[in-house]
Amino acid sequence: MKKRISFGVLLGVLLLALSMAGCSGTVQTQDITATSVNPTVDQELPMVDQFESVRQIVDDYLAHGEIGAMTPEELYEIIEQKNADYFLVDIRANQDFVNSNIKGSVCVPYAQTSNPERLESLPKDKNIVVIDYNGHQAAQTAATWSQLGFKAVPLLYGIQSWTQEDSPRGYEAFPVQPLKYPLVTGSEVISPANDTVPEIKYPEKRTDEYITETTRVYLDRNYKGVVTAEDLASEIQQGSGSTYLVDIREPQHYQLGHIEGSVNIPLADLASSDKVKTLPLDRRIVLIGYDGMDASLGARSLVTLGYDSVALKYGMSYWSEDEQITGVAPVGNLVKDYYELIPLNYVQPSAGAAGCG
Numbered sequence: 001m002k003k004r005i006s007f008g009v010l011l012g013v014l015l016l017a018l019s020m021a022g023c024s025g026t027v028q029t030q031d032i033t034a035t036s037v038n039p040t041v042d043q044e045l046p047m048v049d050q051f052e053s054v055r056q057i058v059d060d061y062l063a064h065g066e067i068g069a070m071t072p073e074e075l076y077e078i079i080e081q082k083n084a085d086y087f088l089v090d091i092r093a094n095q096d097f098v099n100s101n102i103k104g105s106v107c108v109p110y111a112q113t114s115n116p117e118r119l120e121s122l123p124k125d126k127n128i129v130v131i132d133y134n135g136h137q138a139a140q141t142a143a144t145w146s147q148l149g150f151k152a153v154p155l156l157y158g159i160q161s162w163t164q165e166d167s168p169r170g171y172e173a174f175p176v177q178p179l180k181y182p183l184v185t186g187s188e189v190i191s192p193a194n195d196t197v198p199e200i201k202y203p204e205k206r207t208d209e210y211i212t213e214t215t216r217v218y219l220d221r222n223y224k225g226v227v228t229a230e231d232l233a234s235e236i237q238q239g240s241g242s243t244y245l246v247d248i249r250e251p252q253h254y255q256l257g258h259i260e261g262s263v264n265i266p267l268a269d270l271a272s273s274d275k276v277k278t279l280p281l282d283r284r285i286v287l288i289g290y291d292g293m294d295a296s297l298g299a300r301s302l303v304t305l306g307y308d309s310v311a312l313k314y315g316m317s318y319w320s321e322d323e324q325i326t327g328v329a330p331v332g333n334l335v336k337d338y339y340e341l342i343p344l345n346y347v348q349p350s351a352g353a354a355g356c357g
Contacts, residue, residue: 246287
């Protein structure tokens with residue numbers, strides 16, 4: 001019989017972490033991100049374990065969905081061609097969107113990306129390009145929206161890959177040079193199955209509502225969702241044992257060189273029925289991808305399943321400069337050109353539609 005850890009236990013740990021974190025508005029990346037969801041649906045509906053139902057949705061997205069990021073060059077061509085199959089959503093803060101944005105985009109601030117009214121205003125018959133400051137929140141949002149039935153893809157590294165202007169970049173300057181942190185070689189590290197998975201108590205056939213609500217709780221806690229290479233290197237050196245490293249690159253790149261102590265689970269297999277059983281519930285899972293965008297897609301997916309997970313910011317493209325080993329160009333080489341931004345460029349929609357809130 002499988003052992004289960006209920007969301008009630010996880011909620012207690014979460015509240016303790018929040019009380020220790022204070023009211024700064026941002027919980028540090030070492031704090032737990034798994035959350036409990038109290039359903040707002042009819043309380044008389046029977047509550048059943050929905051982990052497998054949610055896992056199948058997440059697995060279908062990671063294994064068969066359009067995984068990846070759109071480059072600035074690709075988006076620029078779409079805009080120039082006035083391709084009506086695409087819908088641009090900027091999830092940066094309202095004031096930053098108003099000051100400068102990509103032509104044709106509308107604003108749904110990140111904190112509102114699970115708001116039911118906002119979601120209802122998004123088109124399911126178009127490809128949604130999600131735009132943010134550095135790409136990672138956009139990737140998380142794209143993962144959630146795709147699992148809710150939308151066709152969403154993040155813009156690679158967000159606004160900071162689109163323009164060289166300083167003002168709209170948000171949190172920090174885009175890194176120009178990669179680091180030279182060490183990698184080790186060798187075959188795949190195998191992590192044994194423990195048959196312990198989160199328990200998701202929710203009414204049957206209400207998985208969309210669950211995904212929306214667990215995302216709302218996550219956003220309300222204002223988690224970063226990423227860990228920097230510098231912070232991760234420091235954690236590894238300290239050897240606290242609280243972090244579980246998962247390299248989501250393909251096996252051939254993992255074997256050529258990976259961060260010491262990491263196990264290899266390709267992104268497409270991350271939510272498979274056998275691999276999720278190897279993931280710990282008592283440690284923070286750090287996903288290590290090619291460019292960090294892929295890891296952010298995976299990290300939000302694991303959070304939806306009840307795990308504590310973050311992405312390595314900028315992935316291997318920033319951790320190491322050796323493209324032959326990492327399988328990805330160094331971070332500064334991933335952006336080929338820059339394009340203009342303009343002030344607010346559309347008439348504000350009426351209440352309830354996608355727009356700035």
